[in-house]
Amino acid sequence: MHRRNVLAMAATGAVGGIATSYGGVRRTDDHNAILGSEGLVVFTYDDSPIEDYTLTYQVHQEYDVPGCVAACPGWMEDDTDFLDPDQLAEMDEDGWGVLSHTYRHRALGYVNLNQTAAEGDERVYVDVHRHGDIAEDPLAIFDEENRVSATVAGQGTDSGGDYIELEEPLDGTVDSSGVVRHPAAFIRDRLEKTDERLESWGFDVTGFVYPYGRYHGVAEEIVREHYGAVANHRYGGGHNELPGQDPTAMRRRYIETDRADEDEIDAFMQTAAAEDVLAIVGGHSQYDTLTEDRIRYTIEAALERDLAIVTIEEALEALGPRIG
Structure with missing residues (x-):
């Protein structure tokens, strides 16, 4: 009706x-x-x-x-x-x-690290799972002085808490005060793709x-x-x-x-x-x-x-x- x-x-x-x-x-x-x-x-x-x-x-x-x-x-x-x-x-x-x-x-904002992400680490520990559920997604991991790029391989939880599994070991170190989010260019691309498909x-x-x-x-x-x-x-x-x-x-x-x-x-x-x-x-x-x-x-x-x-x-x- x-x-x-x-x-x-x-x-x-x-x-x-x-x-x-x-x-x-x-x-x-x-x-x-x-x-x-x-x-x-x-x-x-x-x-x-x-x-x-x-x-x-x-x-x-x-x-x-x-x-x-x-x-x-x-x-x-x-x-x-x-x-x-x-x-x-x-x-x-x-x-x-x-x-x-x-x-x-996809979460567009950041999540906090819950421990230092050190050079050579293959896991990044975060305060909550939000960015690790889609493999091959790019990540930006950074604090006030340092920035490292990474790629998602998966996610999980162990005795250290929630973590994002990375495709390759980190090539730099980010302090525990840092955050994780998707790069700005990737965010723009995903929003454009969303609108294009709906339209x-x-x-x-x-x-x-x-x-x-x-x-x-x-x-x-x-x-x-x-x-x-x-x-x-x-x-x-x-x-x-x-x-x-x-x-x-x-x-x-x-x-x-x-x-x-x-x-x-x-x-x-x-x-x-x-x-x-x-x-x-x-x-x-x-x-x-x-x-x-x-x-x-x-x-x-x-x-x-x-x-x-x-x-x-x-x-x-x-x-x-x-x-x-």
Whole structure:
């Protein structure tokens, strides 16, 4: 059923068999109607798993409201656990937004070394696994004075902690205060490849979501070069104050059951209605902690407070000079 039909049903008090009493603004292309609501909320879902189609999309359809998929096209074209382009095309045609989440969910920011990376080492020990899961990826390992290039062979964990296995021994030493990330040129190349593939499938890429929330350092500069909007620039919050909000530095709030309870979601939506903010929420539909009930509860919490649920692109267009 198309959203317009659901909207008509909502006016009579029943959507998908569920009694409703919302006065809230639902999905609409009328920017005056959007701005006439108590505020705006954007729903984002990461990684483009198949559950974005079989779960989140189905629930959103019941309420005639869109969401945004942060897509990893490399996973989409290789793995049946993820959306295929036709499924995402159906969602896009029905008003959903498409965001970049890198080609294969690569972390763009750095991670810290947890011990010195010495010349001749074949493993680099880090505080968390983020850069070692794709063999042959290039790495930059550096501190304030030294910089070494390396190539990923794999990753693992031993008594020393998490490590990245290298194809060749290091040809220099980097102090334990150093960090590991992908080289800037590689980051740019991966973002360009991501956009090219999504655009080749007919999608407009309208923003970006950092994998793992890793936004540090040069990654921020490169992402700003490529995208006009970022949903998770830094951790926490989810209320992006207006006017003058930098759309490449927006934050979001996770709605998964291990990240927020119902009272916290209610409080989040109440603040979004009471204050001059753009609210963004996020989740991973492949996780057991993002249930149908939780998605439904969060949507209803927004609509009960007369919040318009829109895509990032719609929010930025409707807000115009008040943002950016």
